[in-house]
Amino acid sequence: MQVRLRTQVITFCALGDSALEIKLGSASETGVLERIQVLASALRKETALWIIDILPVYGTVAVFYNPIKMPPGTASPYEFACTWIKALAVKSGVLARRTPTLNKRAKPVEIPVCYDKSLGQDLESVAAKAKLSIEALIKLHTSVTYHVHAVGFAPGFPYLAGLSSKLHTPRLQTPRQKVPAGSVGIGGDHTGVYPFSTPGGWNLIGQTPLTLFDITWDSPALLHVGDQVIFKAISKEEFSIWK
Amino acid sequence: MEVKIHKAGLLTTVQDLGRTGHRSSGVPVCGPMDTVAFRLANLLVGNNETTAALEITLLGPEIEFSEDRLIAVCGAQLSGIEVNRPHLIKKGQKLNLGACTSGVRSYLAISGGITTELILGSQSTYLRGSFGGFKGRALKQGDLLSLGKGRTLKEGLAKFYLSGSPIPPYSSALTLRVTVGAQHSEFAAGLFTQSFKVSPVSDRMGLRLQGKALQRKVSKELTSSAVVCGTIQVPADGQPIILMADAQTLGGYPQIAHVCAVDLPLVAQLKALDAVEFSLIALSHAHELLRQREHEISLIREGLSERFYFSA
Numbered sequence: 083m084q085v086r087l088r089t090q091v092i093t094f095c096a097l098g099d100s101a102l103e104i105k106l107g108s109a110s111e112t113g114v115l116e117r118i119q120v121l122a123s124a125l126r127k128e129t130a131l132w133i134i135d136i137l138p139v140y141g142t143v144a145v146f147y148n149p150i151k152m153p154p155g156t157a158s159p160y161e162f163a164c165t166w167i168k169a170l171a172v173k174s175g176v177l178a179r180r181t182p183t184l185n186k187r188a189k190p191v192e193i194p195v196c197y198d199k200s201l202g203q204d205l206e207s208v209a210a211k212a213k214l215s216i217e218a219l220i221k222l223h224t225s226v227t228y229h230v231h232a233v234g235f236a237p238g239f240p241y242l243a244g245l246s247s248k249l250h251t252p253r254l255q256t257p258r259q260k261v262p263a264g265s266v267g268i269g270g271d272h273t274g275v276y277p278f279s280t281p282g283g284w285n286l287i288g289q290t291p292l293t294l295f296d297i298t299w300d301s302p303a304l305l306h307v308g309d310q311v312i313f314k315a316i317s318k319e320e321f322s323i324w325k
Numbered sequence: 326m327e328v329k330i331h332k333a334g335l336l337t338t339v340q341d342l343g344r345t346g347h348r349s350s351g352v353p354v355c356g357p358m359d360t361v362a363f364r365l366a367n368l369l370v371g372n373n374e375t376t377a378a379l380e381i382t383l384l385g386p387e388i389e390f391s392e393d394r395l396i397a398v399c400g401a402q403l404s405g406i407e408v409n410r411p412h413l414i415k416k417g418q419k420l421n422l423g424a425c426t427s428g429v430r431s432y433l434a435i436s437g438g439i440t441t442e443l444i445l446g447s448q449s450t451y452l453r454g455s456f457g458g459f460k461g462r463a464l465k466q467g468d469l470l471s472l473g474k475g476r477t478l479k480e481g482l483a484k485f486y487l488s489g490s491p492i493p494p495y496s497s498a499l500t501l502r503v504t505v506g507a508q509h510s511e512f513a514a515g516l517f518t519q520s521f522k523v524s525p526v527s528d529r530m531g532l533r534l535q536g537k538a539l540q541r542k543v544s545k546e547l548t549s550s551a552v553v554c555g556t557i558q559v560p561a562d563g564q565p566i567i568l569m570a571d572a573q574t575l576g577g578y579p580q581i582a583h584v585c586a587v588d589l590p591l592v593a594q595l596k597a598l599d600a601v602e603f604s605l606i607a608l609s610h611a612h613e614l615l616r617q618r619e620h621e622i623s624l625i626r627e628g629l630s631e632r633f634y635f636s637a
Binding site for chain 2 (some may be wrong): 095096097098099100101104109122134136137139140142144149150157158159232233234235236237238239241278280295297301302303306307309320323
Protein backbone atom coordinates (compact mmCIF):
# COMPACT_ATOMS: atom_id res chain seq x y z
CA MET A 83 0.00 0.00 0.00
CA GLN A 84 1.50 3.35 -0.99
CA VAL A 85 0.05 6.83 -0.86
CA ARG A 86 1.61 9.94 -2.31
CA LEU A 87 0.32 13.17 -0.88
CA ARG A 88 2.23 16.18 -2.10
CA THR A 89 5.84 15.32 -1.41
CA GLN A 90 5.76 13.00 1.60
CA VAL A 91 5.37 9.30 0.90
CA ILE A 92 4.05 6.89 3.52
CA THR A 93 4.33 3.14 3.10
CA PHE A 94 3.12 0.28 5.25
CA CYS A 95 4.64 -3.13 5.73
CA ALA A 96 3.37 -6.01 7.89
CA LEU A 97 5.69 -7.07 10.72
CA GLY A 98 4.21 -10.46 11.47
CA ASP A 99 0.51 -10.73 12.36
CA SER A 100 0.59 -8.40 15.38
CA ALA A 101 2.64 -5.42 14.25
CA LEU A 102 3.26 -3.23 11.22
CA GLU A 103 5.91 -0.81 10.11
CA ILE A 104 5.18 2.68 8.77
CA LYS A 105 7.99 4.07 6.60
CA LEU A 106 8.44 7.76 6.00
CA GLY A 107 11.91 7.69 4.47
CA SER A 108 15.46 7.72 5.76
CA ALA A 109 16.08 9.29 9.17
CA SER A 110 18.86 11.45 7.71
CA GLU A 111 16.56 13.07 5.11
CA THR A 112 15.39 16.56 6.02
CA GLY A 113 12.19 16.51 8.01
CA VAL A 114 11.79 12.75 8.33
CA LEU A 115 12.83 12.63 11.99
CA GLU A 116 10.33 15.40 12.79
CA ARG A 117 7.56 13.57 10.91
CA ILE A 118 8.37 10.34 12.75
CA GLN A 119 8.09 12.12 16.09
CA VAL A 120 4.82 13.84 15.20
CA LEU A 121 3.31 10.52 14.05
CA ALA A 122 4.52 8.63 17.13
CA SER A 123 3.16 11.31 19.42
CA ALA A 124 -0.19 11.44 17.58
CA LEU A 125 -0.46 7.64 17.92
CA ARG A 126 0.35 7.83 21.64
CA LYS A 127 -2.44 10.34 22.22
CA GLU A 128 -4.99 7.94 20.73
CA THR A 129 -6.70 5.52 23.07
CA ALA A 130 -7.57 2.83 20.53
CA LEU A 131 -7.74 -0.47 22.42
CA TRP A 132 -6.01 -2.37 19.64
CA ILE A 133 -2.80 -0.33 19.82
CA ILE A 134 -0.36 -2.06 22.17
CA ASP A 135 2.91 -0.21 21.66
CA ILE A 136 4.61 2.38 19.43
CA LEU A 137 8.27 2.25 18.46
CA PRO A 138 9.89 4.97 16.35
CA VAL A 139 13.21 3.83 14.86
CA TYR A 140 15.20 5.57 12.10
CA GLY A 141 12.74 6.59 9.37
CA THR A 142 9.96 4.27 10.60
CA VAL A 143 7.35 3.87 13.29
CA ALA A 144 6.40 0.33 14.30
CA VAL A 145 2.89 -0.10 15.67
CA PHE A 146 2.18 -3.24 17.72
CA TYR A 147 -1.49 -4.17 17.59
CA ASN A 148 -3.90 -6.75 18.93
CA PRO A 149 -5.97 -8.06 15.98
CA ILE A 150 -8.55 -9.42 18.44
CA LYS A 151 -9.28 -5.99 19.94
CA MET A 152 -10.23 -4.36 16.62
CA PRO A 153 -13.82 -3.10 16.22
CA PRO A 154 -16.32 -5.96 15.71
CA GLY A 155 -16.70 -7.00 12.10
CA THR A 156 -13.22 -5.86 11.04
CA ALA A 157 -12.51 -7.97 7.96
CA SER A 158 -8.77 -7.38 7.77
CA PRO A 159 -7.03 -6.16 10.93
CA TYR A 160 -3.95 -5.14 8.93
CA GLU A 161 -5.88 -3.12 6.33
CA PHE A 162 -7.97 -1.56 9.10
CA ALA A 163 -4.84 -0.46 10.99
CA CYS A 164 -3.16 0.95 7.85
CA THR A 165 -6.23 2.96 6.84
CA TRP A 166 -6.73 4.22 10.37
CA ILE A 167 -3.07 5.27 10.76
CA LYS A 168 -3.02 6.90 7.32
CA ALA A 169 -6.00 9.06 8.29
CA LEU A 170 -4.29 10.00 11.55
CA ALA A 171 -1.09 10.88 9.66
CA VAL A 172 -3.02 13.20 7.36
CA LYS A 173 -4.91 14.78 10.25
CA SER A 174 -1.75 15.41 12.28
CA GLY A 175 0.16 17.00 9.39
CA VAL A 176 2.71 14.19 9.09
CA LEU A 177 2.29 14.06 5.31
CA ALA A 178 2.08 17.79 4.66
CA ARG A 179 4.64 19.36 2.35
CA ARG A 180 5.91 21.57 5.15
CA THR A 181 7.77 19.79 7.89
CA PRO A 182 5.46 19.69 10.90
CA THR A 183 6.63 21.58 13.95
CA LEU A 184 7.18 19.80 17.21
CA ASN A 185 5.58 20.92 20.43
CA LYS A 186 8.58 19.83 22.42
CA ARG A 187 11.34 22.46 22.79
CA ALA A 188 14.39 20.99 21.10
CA LYS A 189 16.98 21.63 23.78
CA PRO A 190 20.01 19.37 23.49
CA VAL A 191 20.74 17.02 26.39
CA GLU A 192 24.31 17.58 27.58
CA ILE A 193 26.23 14.43 28.36
CA PRO A 194 29.47 14.91 30.33
CA VAL A 195 32.22 12.53 29.19
CA CYS A 196 35.63 11.82 30.61
CA TYR A 197 37.74 11.04 27.53
CA ASP A 198 40.58 9.13 29.14
CA LYS A 199 42.22 5.91 28.03
CA SER A 200 41.58 4.39 31.48
CA LEU A 201 37.84 4.84 30.81
CA GLY A 202 37.85 4.40 27.03
CA GLN A 203 40.06 1.50 26.03
CA ASP A 204 39.96 2.32 22.31
CA LEU A 205 40.57 6.09 22.59
CA GLU A 206 44.13 5.82 21.28
CA SER A 207 43.37 3.36 18.49
CA VAL A 208 40.40 5.42 17.22
CA ALA A 209 42.59 8.57 17.24
CA ALA A 210 45.40 6.72 15.47
CA LYS A 211 43.04 5.39 12.77
CA ALA A 212 41.64 8.91 12.24
CA LYS A 213 45.19 10.34 12.23
CA LEU A 214 44.19 12.75 14.98
CA SER A 215 45.65 13.69 18.33
CA ILE A 216 43.54 12.75 21.37
CA GLU A 217 42.79 16.47 21.85
CA ALA A 218 41.61 16.83 18.25
CA LEU A 219 39.43 13.72 18.57
CA ILE A 220 37.78 15.11 21.72
CA LYS A 221 37.25 18.46 20.02
CA LEU A 222 35.64 16.78 17.03
CA HIS A 223 33.42 14.50 19.16
CA THR A 224 32.22 17.41 21.35
CA SER A 225 31.68 19.92 18.52
CA VAL A 226 28.59 18.30 17.01
CA THR A 227 24.91 18.27 18.00
CA TYR A 228 23.80 14.67 17.56
CA HIS A 229 20.31 13.33 16.91
CA VAL A 230 18.88 10.18 18.49
CA HIS A 231 17.82 8.00 15.54
CA ALA A 232 16.96 4.89 17.55
CA VAL A 233 16.89 3.55 21.11
CA GLY A 234 17.41 -0.15 21.61
CA PHE A 235 20.05 -2.89 21.54
CA ALA A 236 19.90 -2.62 25.33
CA PRO A 237 17.31 -0.66 27.34
CA GLY A 238 18.05 3.07 26.96
CA PHE A 239 20.93 2.66 24.46
CA PRO A 240 20.83 5.64 22.02
CA TYR A 241 22.01 5.38 18.42
CA LEU A 242 23.32 8.91 17.75
CA ALA A 243 23.69 10.23 14.22
CA GLY A 244 25.83 13.15 13.17
CA LEU A 245 29.30 11.77 13.92
CA SER A 246 32.08 13.46 11.95
CA SER A 247 33.07 11.19 9.05
CA LYS A 248 36.69 11.41 10.25
CA LEU A 249 35.64 9.44 13.34
CA HIS A 250 33.71 6.68 11.58
CA THR A 251 35.28 3.46 12.88
CA PRO A 252 34.19 -0.12 12.16
CA ARG A 253 32.95 -2.18 15.11
CA LEU A 254 35.42 -4.50 16.82
CA GLN A 255 35.95 -7.84 15.08
CA THR A 256 35.21 -9.62 18.35
CA PRO A 257 32.80 -7.86 20.70
CA ARG A 258 33.91 -7.47 24.33
CA GLN A 259 32.21 -9.71 26.86
CA LYS A 260 31.72 -6.78 29.19
CA VAL A 261 31.58 -3.05 28.44
CA PRO A 262 31.42 -0.85 31.57
CA ALA A 263 28.17 1.08 32.18
CA GLY A 264 28.35 4.67 30.91
CA SER A 265 30.89 3.84 28.19
CA VAL A 266 30.76 6.15 25.18
CA GLY A 267 31.46 4.30 21.97
CA ILE A 268 31.73 4.60 18.21
CA GLY A 269 30.21 1.92 15.97
CA GLY A 270 30.51 2.62 12.24
CA ASP A 271 28.97 6.05 11.58
CA HIS A 272 27.14 6.20 14.92
CA THR A 273 28.17 7.14 18.41
CA GLY A 274 26.32 5.95 21.50
CA VAL A 275 26.38 5.34 25.24
CA TYR A 276 26.04 1.98 27.03
CA PRO A 277 23.54 2.51 29.89
CA PHE A 278 24.46 -0.86 31.49
CA SER A 279 27.41 -3.13 31.62
CA THR A 280 26.70 -5.43 28.65
CA PRO A 281 28.63 -7.24 25.93
CA GLY A 282 29.41 -4.79 23.14
CA GLY A 283 31.41 -4.28 19.96
CA TRP A 284 31.72 -0.50 19.73
CA ASN A 285 35.04 1.34 20.08
CA LEU A 286 35.16 2.88 23.55
CA ILE A 287 36.46 6.44 23.78
CA GLY A 288 35.32 7.57 27.23
CA GLN A 289 32.73 7.26 29.96
CA THR A 290 29.89 9.37 31.32
CA PRO A 291 28.86 9.45 34.98
CA LEU A 292 25.30 10.25 33.87
CA THR A 293 22.48 7.70 34.35
CA LEU A 294 20.82 6.91 31.01
CA PHE A 295 18.22 4.42 32.17
CA ASP A 296 16.29 4.18 35.42
CA ILE A 297 13.30 1.91 36.00
CA THR A 298 11.84 4.38 38.53
CA TRP A 299 11.42 7.10 35.88
CA ASP A 300 8.03 7.33 34.13
CA SER A 301 9.79 6.89 30.85
CA PRO A 302 12.84 4.88 31.88
CA ALA A 303 15.21 6.08 29.14
CA LEU A 304 16.89 9.49 29.34
CA LEU A 305 16.95 9.78 25.54
CA HIS A 306 14.27 9.14 22.94
CA VAL A 307 14.15 9.21 19.16
CA GLY A 308 14.43 12.79 17.90
CA ASP A 309 16.23 14.14 20.98
CA GLN A 310 19.39 16.18 20.48
CA VAL A 311 22.58 15.39 22.34
CA ILE A 312 25.87 17.19 22.89
CA PHE A 313 28.91 15.78 24.65
CA LYS A 314 30.99 17.87 27.05
CA ALA A 315 34.51 16.85 28.04
CA ILE A 316 35.15 16.60 31.79
CA SER A 317 38.31 15.80 33.74
CA LYS A 318 38.95 12.60 35.68
CA GLU A 319 38.48 14.61 38.89
CA GLU A 320 35.09 15.91 37.79
CA PHE A 321 34.16 12.38 36.69
CA SER A 322 34.95 10.91 40.11
CA ILE A 323 33.10 13.70 41.96
CA TRP A 324 30.05 13.20 39.75
CA LYS A 325 30.11 9.46 40.32
CA MET B 326 0.28 -15.45 53.03
CA GLU B 327 3.60 -16.60 51.66
CA VAL B 328 5.03 -19.63 49.98
CA LYS B 329 8.58 -20.77 50.61
CA ILE B 330 10.85 -22.04 47.87
CA HIS B 331 12.64 -25.18 49.10
CA LYS B 332 14.12 -26.05 45.73
CA ALA B 333 14.20 -23.53 42.91
CA GLY B 334 14.18 -25.83 39.89
CA LEU B 335 16.33 -25.13 36.85
CA LEU B 336 15.07 -21.66 35.88
CA THR B 337 11.92 -20.55 37.65
CA THR B 338 10.82 -16.93 37.14
CA VAL B 339 7.85 -14.75 38.07
CA GLN B 340 6.03 -13.57 34.93
CA ASP B 341 2.81 -11.75 34.12
CA LEU B 342 1.63 -11.17 30.54
CA GLY B 343 4.57 -8.85 29.82
CA ARG B 344 5.85 -5.32 29.94
CA THR B 345 4.39 -3.51 26.96
CA GLY B 346 4.46 0.20 26.22
CA HIS B 347 8.17 0.78 26.76
CA ARG B 348 9.71 -0.47 23.53
CA SER B 349 10.60 3.15 22.62
CA SER B 350 12.93 3.11 25.64
CA GLY B 351 14.42 -0.18 24.47
CA VAL B 352 12.66 -2.30 27.10
CA PRO B 353 11.85 -5.88 25.98
CA VAL B 354 8.37 -7.27 26.65
CA CYS B 355 9.41 -10.44 28.57
CA GLY B 356 6.43 -12.32 30.04
CA PRO B 357 5.69 -16.03 29.52
CA MET B 358 7.19 -17.80 26.52
CA ASP B 359 3.97 -19.83 26.17
CA THR B 360 1.21 -17.30 26.75
CA VAL B 361 -1.65 -19.77 26.16
CA ALA B 362 -0.52 -22.24 28.85
CA PHE B 363 0.11 -19.29 31.17
CA ARG B 364 -3.38 -17.85 30.69
CA LEU B 365 -5.11 -21.23 31.10
CA ALA B 366 -3.22 -22.00 34.33
CA ASN B 367 -4.50 -18.72 35.75
CA LEU B 368 -8.07 -19.35 34.61
CA LEU B 369 -8.05 -22.78 36.29
CA VAL B 370 -7.45 -21.22 39.72
CA GLY B 371 -9.93 -18.37 39.32
CA ASN B 372 -7.30 -15.72 38.52
CA ASN B 373 -7.33 -13.03 35.90
CA GLU B 374 -5.32 -14.21 32.86
CA THR B 375 -2.68 -11.54 33.39
CA THR B 376 -1.98 -12.48 37.05
CA ALA B 377 1.65 -13.16 37.92
CA ALA B 378 2.55 -16.86 37.99
CA LEU B 379 5.72 -18.95 37.78
CA GLU B 380 7.39 -20.04 34.58
CA ILE B 381 9.15 -23.36 35.15
CA THR B 382 11.90 -24.54 32.81
CA LEU B 383 12.69 -28.27 32.42
CA LEU B 384 12.74 -28.99 36.16
CA GLY B 385 10.15 -27.78 38.65
CA PRO B 386 10.55 -26.24 42.10
CA GLU B 387 9.57 -27.53 45.55
CA ILE B 388 7.29 -25.08 47.30
CA GLU B 389 5.84 -25.07 50.82
CA PHE B 390 2.43 -23.51 51.42
CA SER B 391 1.49 -21.82 54.71
CA GLU B 392 -2.23 -21.83 53.87
CA ASP B 393 -4.64 -23.87 51.74
CA ARG B 394 -4.44 -22.76 48.12
CA LEU B 395 -5.70 -23.78 44.71
CA ILE B 396 -2.94 -24.26 42.15
CA ALA B 397 -2.79 -25.42 38.53
CA VAL B 398 0.00 -26.34 36.16
CA CYS B 399 -0.35 -25.93 32.39
CA GLY B 400 2.14 -26.26 29.57
CA ALA B 401 4.77 -28.98 29.51
CA GLN B 402 3.85 -32.20 31.37
CA LEU B 403 5.66 -32.35 34.71
CA SER B 404 6.27 -35.53 36.64
CA GLY B 405 4.63 -35.38 40.05
CA ILE B 406 1.48 -33.53 39.04
CA GLU B 407 -1.51 -33.86 36.77
CA VAL B 408 -1.50 -30.84 34.46
CA ASN B 409 -4.48 -28.85 33.10
CA ARG B 410 -6.59 -29.05 36.27
CA PRO B 411 -6.70 -27.34 39.66
CA HIS B 412 -5.34 -29.00 42.81
CA LEU B 413 -5.81 -28.00 46.41
CA ILE B 414 -2.51 -27.72 48.29
CA LYS B 415 -2.99 -27.89 52.05
CA LYS B 416 -1.38 -25.71 54.66
CA GLY B 417 2.11 -27.02 55.46
CA GLN B 418 2.14 -29.23 52.37
CA LYS B 419 5.12 -29.19 50.03
CA LEU B 420 4.34 -29.12 46.34
CA ASN B 421 7.15 -30.99 44.65
CA LEU B 422 7.24 -30.57 40.89
CA GLY B 423 9.50 -32.84 38.87
CA ALA B 424 11.02 -32.79 35.41
CA CYS B 425 9.28 -31.92 32.13
CA THR B 426 8.32 -35.05 30.23
CA SER B 427 7.02 -33.25 27.14
CA GLY B 428 7.88 -29.70 26.13
CA VAL B 429 10.15 -27.40 28.09
CA ARG B 430 8.09 -24.84 29.98
CA SER B 431 5.27 -25.21 32.50
CA TYR B 432 3.27 -22.56 34.29
CA LEU B 433 2.34 -22.80 37.94
CA ALA B 434 -0.55 -20.50 38.78
CA ILE B 435 -1.50 -20.04 42.41
CA SER B 436 -4.94 -18.70 43.26
CA GLY B 437 -4.56 -15.05 44.23
CA GLY B 438 -1.37 -14.72 42.22
CA ILE B 439 2.15 -13.81 43.26
CA THR B 440 2.62 -10.32 44.62
CA THR B 441 5.80 -8.48 43.64
CA GLU B 442 6.59 -4.85 42.92
CA LEU B 443 5.34 -3.47 39.60
CA ILE B 444 8.27 -2.29 37.49
CA LEU B 445 7.15 -0.13 34.55
CA GLY B 446 3.68 -1.55 34.95
CA SER B 447 4.63 -5.22 34.96
CA GLN B 448 5.77 -8.02 37.26
CA SER B 449 7.59 -9.91 34.50
CA THR B 450 11.20 -10.85 35.20
CA TYR B 451 13.77 -9.42 32.78
CA LEU B 452 16.81 -11.55 33.54
CA ARG B 453 19.38 -9.59 31.47
CA GLY B 454 18.23 -6.26 32.84
CA SER B 455 17.98 -7.68 36.39
CA PHE B 456 14.63 -6.07 37.03
CA GLY B 457 11.02 -7.13 37.45
CA GLY B 458 9.67 -10.33 38.98
CA PHE B 459 11.27 -11.43 42.25
CA LYS B 460 14.31 -9.16 42.74
CA GLY B 461 14.99 -9.19 39.00
CA ARG B 462 16.22 -12.77 39.05
CA ALA B 463 15.27 -16.43 38.87
CA LEU B 464 14.03 -17.93 42.15
CA LYS B 465 16.49 -19.39 44.65
CA GLN B 466 16.19 -21.76 47.57
CA GLY B 467 14.84 -19.95 50.62
CA ASP B 468 12.93 -17.24 48.72
CA LEU B 469 9.58 -16.25 50.23
CA LEU B 470 6.91 -15.16 47.75
CA SER B 471 3.83 -13.29 48.95
CA LEU B 472 0.46 -14.11 47.47
CA GLY B 473 -2.71 -12.16 46.82
CA LYS B 474 -6.15 -13.10 48.09
CA GLY B 475 -7.04 -16.56 46.86
CA ARG B 476 -10.31 -18.02 45.61
CA THR B 477 -12.09 -21.23 46.44
CA LEU B 478 -14.09 -23.58 44.26
CA LYS B 479 -17.84 -23.76 44.63
CA GLU B 480 -17.89 -27.45 43.80
CA GLY B 481 -15.50 -30.33 44.21
CA LEU B 482 -12.24 -30.58 42.33
CA ALA B 483 -13.29 -33.78 40.62
CA LYS B 484 -15.45 -31.92 38.12
CA PHE B 485 -12.51 -29.94 36.87
CA TYR B 486 -10.64 -31.00 33.85
CA LEU B 487 -9.49 -29.05 30.85
CA SER B 488 -10.26 -31.34 27.95
CA GLY B 489 -9.91 -30.55 24.29
CA SER B 490 -7.93 -27.53 25.37
CA PRO B 491 -6.48 -25.00 22.94
CA ILE B 492 -3.05 -26.23 24.02
CA PRO B 493 -1.80 -28.11 20.98
CA PRO B 494 0.11 -31.34 21.54
CA TYR B 495 3.82 -30.67 21.85
CA SER B 496 5.95 -32.51 19.39
CA SER B 497 9.64 -32.93 18.74
CA ALA B 498 8.96 -32.54 15.01
CA LEU B 499 6.61 -29.80 13.98
CA THR B 500 5.71 -27.32 11.31
CA LEU B 501 5.47 -23.66 12.23
CA ARG B 502 3.28 -21.34 10.21
CA VAL B 503 4.89 -18.04 9.20
CA THR B 504 4.14 -14.85 7.28
CA VAL B 505 6.75 -13.17 5.07
CA GLY B 506 9.38 -10.84 6.49
CA ALA B 507 10.65 -7.63 4.88
CA GLN B 508 13.75 -9.31 3.40
CA HIS B 509 12.05 -12.58 2.41
CA SER B 510 12.60 -12.01 -1.31
CA GLU B 511 16.33 -11.39 -0.80
CA PHE B 512 16.86 -15.04 0.13
CA ALA B 513 17.24 -18.04 -2.11
CA ALA B 514 14.77 -20.88 -1.42
CA GLY B 515 15.68 -22.78 1.72
CA LEU B 516 13.40 -21.79 4.54
CA PHE B 517 10.56 -24.01 3.32
CA THR B 518 12.55 -26.83 1.78
CA GLN B 519 14.32 -28.32 4.79
CA SER B 520 14.00 -29.33 8.39
CA PHE B 521 16.00 -27.35 10.97
CA LYS B 522 17.32 -28.59 14.29
CA VAL B 523 16.91 -26.54 17.47
CA SER B 524 20.34 -25.59 18.82
CA PRO B 525 21.10 -26.16 22.52
CA VAL B 526 22.18 -22.49 22.63
CA SER B 527 18.58 -21.28 22.87
CA ASP B 528 17.00 -19.30 25.67
CA ARG B 529 14.22 -16.83 26.47
CA MET B 530 15.74 -14.34 24.01
CA GLY B 531 15.54 -16.64 21.06
CA LEU B 532 15.72 -20.09 19.52
CA ARG B 533 18.72 -20.72 17.33
CA LEU B 534 18.16 -23.16 14.50
CA GLN B 535 20.68 -25.23 12.57
CA GLY B 536 20.32 -26.32 8.98
CA LYS B 537 21.65 -25.77 5.50
CA ALA B 538 22.68 -22.09 5.51
CA LEU B 539 20.09 -19.68 4.09
CA GLN B 540 21.71 -17.72 1.27
CA ARG B 541 20.99 -14.01 0.98
CA LYS B 542 21.32 -12.89 -2.63
CA VAL B 543 22.14 -9.26 -1.76
CA SER B 544 24.82 -8.00 0.61
CA LYS B 545 23.28 -4.64 1.49
CA GLU B 546 23.71 -3.77 5.18
CA LEU B 547 20.46 -2.88 6.93
CA THR B 548 19.74 -0.20 9.47
CA SER B 549 18.29 -1.61 12.67
CA SER B 550 14.53 -1.92 12.68
CA ALA B 551 11.74 -3.14 14.94
CA VAL B 552 11.36 -6.86 15.62
CA VAL B 553 8.47 -8.80 17.17
CA CYS B 554 8.18 -11.99 19.18
CA GLY B 555 8.42 -14.61 16.44
CA THR B 556 10.61 -12.66 14.02
CA ILE B 557 12.96 -15.02 12.20
CA GLN B 558 16.19 -13.16 11.54
CA VAL B 559 19.11 -14.53 9.59
CA PRO B 560 22.65 -13.46 10.57
CA ALA B 561 25.55 -13.71 8.11
CA ASP B 562 26.11 -17.42 8.88
CA GLY B 563 22.69 -18.23 7.37
CA GLN B 564 21.40 -20.01 10.51
CA PRO B 565 18.00 -18.55 11.46
CA ILE B 566 17.08 -17.30 14.92
CA ILE B 567 13.46 -17.08 16.15
CA LEU B 568 13.22 -14.11 18.52
CA MET B 569 11.20 -14.74 21.66
CA ALA B 570 9.97 -13.08 24.87
CA ASP B 571 13.22 -11.50 26.14
CA ALA B 572 14.52 -10.45 22.70
CA GLN B 573 15.80 -6.93 22.29
CA THR B 574 13.43 -4.45 20.65
CA LEU B 575 15.56 -3.79 17.52
CA GLY B 576 17.33 -6.09 15.11
CA GLY B 577 19.94 -5.39 12.45
CA TYR B 578 19.80 -8.75 10.66
CA PRO B 579 17.58 -9.49 7.66
CA GLN B 580 14.08 -10.65 8.60
CA ILE B 581 13.08 -13.59 6.43
CA ALA B 582 9.71 -14.36 8.10
CA HIS B 583 7.69 -14.11 11.30
CA VAL B 584 6.19 -17.07 13.15
CA CYS B 585 2.42 -16.58 13.47
CA ALA B 586 1.26 -15.59 16.94
CA VAL B 587 -0.94 -18.70 17.07
CA ASP B 588 2.15 -20.95 16.81
CA LEU B 589 4.41 -19.10 19.27
CA PRO B 590 3.33 -21.35 22.18
CA LEU B 591 4.72 -24.29 20.18
CA VAL B 592 8.06 -22.50 19.73
CA ALA B 593 8.18 -21.97 23.50
CA GLN B 594 8.02 -25.73 24.03
CA LEU B 595 10.77 -26.73 21.58
CA LYS B 596 13.84 -28.34 23.11
CA ALA B 597 17.38 -28.86 21.87
CA LEU B 598 17.60 -31.08 18.76
CA ASP B 599 13.86 -30.95 18.03
CA ALA B 600 13.08 -30.69 14.31
CA VAL B 601 11.28 -27.66 12.84
CA GLU B 602 9.85 -26.99 9.40
CA PHE B 603 8.17 -23.82 8.19
CA SER B 604 5.14 -23.23 6.02
CA LEU B 605 4.03 -19.92 4.59
CA ILE B 606 0.49 -18.67 5.15
CA ALA B 607 -1.32 -15.43 4.27
CA LEU B 608 -1.63 -12.70 6.88
CA SER B 609 -5.43 -12.97 6.74
CA HIS B 610 -5.19 -16.70 7.51
CA ALA B 611 -2.89 -15.97 10.48
CA HIS B 612 -5.46 -13.53 11.84
CA GLU B 613 -8.27 -16.06 11.36
CA LEU B 614 -6.32 -18.73 13.26
CA LEU B 615 -5.68 -16.29 16.08
CA ARG B 616 -9.35 -15.38 16.22
CA GLN B 617 -10.29 -19.07 16.52
CA ARG B 618 -7.75 -19.59 19.30
CA GLU B 619 -9.08 -16.58 21.23
CA HIS B 620 -12.62 -17.87 20.79
CA GLU B 621 -11.64 -21.23 22.33
CA ILE B 622 -10.00 -19.46 25.27
CA SER B 623 -13.03 -17.23 25.76
CA LEU B 624 -15.27 -20.33 25.99
CA ILE B 625 -13.05 -21.75 28.72
CA ARG B 626 -13.01 -18.39 30.50
CA GLU B 627 -16.81 -18.22 30.48
CA GLY B 628 -17.16 -21.81 31.58
CA LEU B 629 -14.87 -21.31 34.54
CA SER B 630 -15.88 -17.85 35.68
CA GLU B 631 -18.97 -19.04 37.59
CA ARG B 632 -17.17 -21.73 39.52
CA PHE B 633 -15.06 -19.76 41.97
CA TYR B 634 -15.71 -17.57 44.96
CA PHE B 635 -13.38 -15.58 47.19
CA SER B 636 -12.46 -17.28 50.43
CA ALA B 637 -12.78 -15.29 53.63
